[in-house]
Amino acid sequence: MTDKIALSTWPTPLEPMPRLAETLGLREGDLWIKRDDLIGLGGGGNKVRKLEWTVGAALAEGADTLVTTGAAQSNHARLTAAAGARLGLDVVLVFPGTPQSATGSSGNLVLDSLFGARVFWAGEGDPSALAGVADDVCEQLRRTGARPYLIPFGGSSPLGARGYLDGGKELLAQLADIEHVVVALGSGGTMAGLVGALGEERVLGVHCGAVAEPAVAVADLAGALSRRNHTPGTLRIRMDQVGAGYGVLHEPVLEAIQTAATTEGIVLDPVYSGRAMAGLIAAVRDGELRRGQRAVFLHTGGLPGLFGHTQTVHRSVAALHTYEAV
Missing domain, CATH: 3.40.50.1100 (Rossmann fold)
Structure with a gap:
């Protein structure tokens, strides 16, 4: 069996997001954030x-x-x-x-x-x-x-997905009564590991456009990890935040990034965590995540990518607030 090596210190923090919850019409204790952006190595991230x-x-x-x-x-x-x-x-x-x-x-x-x-x-x-x-x-x-x-x-391989089999167990030890974990779905390994730890019914993946068939990718990885079948159609995956494609700024994502920043001081990236937050907000609006349910947003990191994404940088600078003396 492969030996896992230590590249950071665990667990990562789990923090409430009461102001964002209130903004979305949820109760103060409904919404939490798992801070895997604060992993110490190399600028952090899942x-x-x-x-x-x-x-x-x-x-x-x-x-x-x-x-x-x-x-x-x-x-x-x-x-x-x-x-x-x-x-x-x-x-x-x-x-x-x-x-x-x-x-x-x-x-x-x-x-x-x-x-x-x-x-x-x-x-x-x-x-x-x-x-x-x-x-x-x-x-x-x-x-x-x-x-x-x-x-x-x-x-993302069955071996790599073990990282979030561990991460999901770590999260349960911090907050046992989770009903939803919302996560960016890129290459599939993070969601697959969470499904292994938490079950299909609690994990909501938000497709980011990185792979052509995200449900198949997650089902295959989760199946190899758990050695039992996972059907793509039974996974909870939102497909509504890709927009014009991977790497192209999607307007609801910019709004989600701004909302998280202005309510909680949390910075998201435009490709992964920003799309995941846009998916969370959409899930609240359409009733998939409801008031009184305990939901965790997994922050997968990606801050450096924000500064390499010219559309987001230009739009953010253009919207910069100006103070005028009176």
Whole structure:
């Protein structure tokens, strides 16, 4: 069995959100936030829980280089780079596009560089081909004498999902009477682990557009984790917050980010946690989450990505309040 390694200190805080609850028409004690954005490694975020397992497997196999894929503003890539830095491992990140397409970018790309990761730019082809490109990169590394270990997109594998099997149990120990846990659904591993710990009926995933068939991805991962069947149609997944697509600002998401910031001082990102909050707000409005029910919002992190998302930055600066002396 793979040994889990320690990359942070647990548990992460669980905090009430009374002002947001009141704004949404809920009771003061109805809404809570699980602060996985405060995980200490590399700027924080949910991917650290997965990396404790996947990097543990890499070390067990004698790897000296971590390889993974993602978009240029990938939170998973940033945290893989941070884990490599902490453990003395080389890291190669395989991104779509070219160095020129990233010119002027900030956010996670800056941190990838600070952590010492190298980027292999795969060109402007089909993003779905990244996994094959990453395999080729691993083969090239082997020919140079390196010992690479390939971590899948988003860290989402049955092994990585164990991180949120642990996280769900941690959450239950903090607040036993949970009726809803709302979480961003990207590559599927976080939701799958939570389903394993909490059951399908309590976990509400908000699709972010990262994979084509999110319900299938979660069901497959949850099934492999628990060794029992999970049917995609029985999972609770909202599909209404993707908008024009992954990486494109969706107006309800900007509103959700602003609402969380102005009521609770909580910062969300426009791709994952912002979409999850937009899904939570929509679920309250349409009655899926009701007054008197205990709901937890899982904050998956992603703050650096906010500063690499030009649409959100420009819109936020344009809306900046001005004080005029009287």
